[in-house]
Amino acid sequence: MADAAHLSGVSSPWRSEVFATLRLSWPLALANLLQMLTYAIDVIFIARLGEEPLAASALAVSVFGLIVWALCSMTGMVAPVISAELGARAPALRAVRRATRMALWLAVLSGAAGMLLCLGFERFALLTGQDEGLAALGQSYMVVLVWSVIPFVVNNVLRSYVSALDRPVFATAITALGIGVNAAGNYAFIFGNWGAPAMGLPGAAIATLMTSLFTLAAYVVAIRLDTRLHRYRIFGRWWVPDWPVLWRIARKGAPIALMVSAEAGIFGAAAFLMGNIGAAQLAGHTIALQIAALAFQVPFGVGQATTIRVGYFYGAKDNAGMMRAGWAGIGMVLVFMSFTSTAMVVIPESLLSIYIDPWAPANAALVLFATRYLLVAAAFQLADGVQAVAAGALRGLQDTRVPMWIAIFSYWVPGFGLSLTLGFATALSGVGVWIGLATGLAFAAILLTWRWARREALGLTTINPAKEPATPAPS
Secondary structure, three states: OOOHHHHHHHHHHHHHHHHHHHHHHHHHHHHHHHHHHHHHHHHHHHHHOOOOHHHHHHHHHHHHHHHHHHHHHHHOOOOHHHHHHHHHHOOOOHHHHHHHHHHHHHHHHHHHHHHHHHHHHHHHHHOOOOHHHHHHHHHHHHHHHHHHHHHHHHHHHHHHHHHHHOOHHHHHHHHHOHHHHHHHHHHHHHHOOOOOOOOOOOHHHHHHHHHHHHHHHHHHHHHHHEEEEEEEEOOOOOOOHHHHHHHHHHHHHHHHHHHHHHHHHHHHHHHHHHHOOOOHHHHHHHHHHHHHHHHHHHHHHHHHEEEEEHHHHHOOOOOHHHHHHHHHHHHHHHHHHHHHHHHHHOHHHHHOOOOOOOHHHHHHHHHHHHHHHHHHHHHHHHHHHHHHHHHHHHHOOOOHHHHHHHHHHHHHHHHHHHHHHHHOOOOOHHHHHHHHHHHHHHEEEEEHHHHHOOOOOOOOOOOOHHHHHOOOOOO
């Protein structure tokens, strides 16, 4: 009996951690999937305008998405900061309020810089050899879309805030409501329905702007109505700066933005490599990558949850809690990605049918290549999931600089190097490009997991007061 009780006591903290991570991660993962659906709706409506508007919007969104994703990754550093404050001295009203307020400041300031970068789209497109007509059409879309940058980044801060305070379901509900707003906006402003002007491609950008502003308003209302969220009064005295806290979030968050850019960059570069191999290979690559990205939204959500859980225990100086939170997230992702990996091998046609008709004769070449690439994707599913959660766990320890260098090295040295070599110097062709991608993800997974496993020996679990800003005056 004593042994049984002892075993129960040992396993209980692990069970509790798994359930806590699961409760936090499933709304975030679902919100990520719904966000992908929002983008899919844009594509569905724009595709009705023809090939040129669709191609122009794809080019513009590739630039817009990279910039916004990087900025959201940087400002999302507020989540582990909030979690650490809660772990150290919950409810930590002033500390959480200051961190969130300064993250909102950073969102606006960095978003303004991001807008300027987005407005250079046409020049960038021409420098990369794109058709002048497509570049000009994409610019007409971008000049409207660019106004969504700041709302997008601000929304990400508010999403991080509600998630860190154990209200991630708000992110899911608000994203789901935004899908309806986006669809209605596209229907009205692209084609001139319901009395709206027919604006064509810029109308799709109007729909995106409407959705981002609706999402912002929804977060403000949700925070105001929820007792726990409102008690922090994050919008009170919003004009008061707290430069040390802002610098702390920016300093810790900038490496995350570079890390995300490195990963996104190699997949973007892979598309250019595939385009040089052949149109059918590029089409197959695009569909296979969409399926892999769809599966990735779950480990992405688990990684976000793991950041919050590890951050809480980091603030509480609970080494055992940090250990359980990190390994629980990695274990959950390994189980899930085992299923997606198996599905890519066993039922590839069913997965492809999400986007195309895999049995149509016209799609025969595309399906042939996409199926081959999915076999490689099945091999890197586990690595992709592990690197996402391991990076999230390290983020919870506010360790971002070394993981950034690990990511840049992994994706661009063994990853891109092997893609280039196998894709163009061997008969593997497109499969070789995908083997390179898998290799980059594997290196990142191994190195990030090694760093997580060595966290105590490397001194990552100890808060160093010398590296943290002095506590500012109460606000």
